[in-house]
Amino acid sequence: MQYKINMYAIVVYDVNVSRQxxxxxxxRKYLYHVQRSVxxxxxxxxxxxxxxxxxxxxxxxxxxxxxxxxxDKSCLMDKIVLGEDKDLQIY
Known part of the structure; x- marks a missing residue:
């Protein structure tokens, strides 16, 4: 039996508007969009x-x-979200 090993990734970026x-x-093909550039x-x-x-x-x-x-996600000790952006879908 082969087990699927997944990791947990957080991507943060600050790029030129032309590439955003x-x-x-x-x-979006790989991860959930949680904030404008996260x-x-x-x-x-x-x-x-x-x-x-x-x-x-x-x-x-x-x-x-x-x-x-x-x-994995269990290594994330806590996730604190303050405020809310009405334009984004939070998963």
Whole structure:
């Protein structure tokens, strides 16, 4: 029996306006959109590797994108959300 090992990833980015939609639409294929420039969710190691490769091609010199990778969601001690953005769907 083969077990599926997933990790938990949080992606935070600050990129040029011209690339925001491209990055947002790509990340929606893999993770949940939780704030304007924040995505999170479970992801397989192979999907994370592919996602990272594609995102590298989108990032410009003045852009910033950070991927926090946790062993799984249980490693996340707490999630505190203050305020609410009416334009976003929170999962």
């Amino acid at each position: 939609n491209q990055i947002r639409e790509f990340l 995505f999170e969710g479970e992801i397989s190691p192979s999907s994370l590797y592919y996602m990272k490769k594609i995102l590298q091609s989108y990032i410009g010199e003045t852009d910033s994108l950070i991927i926090y990778v946790l062993r």
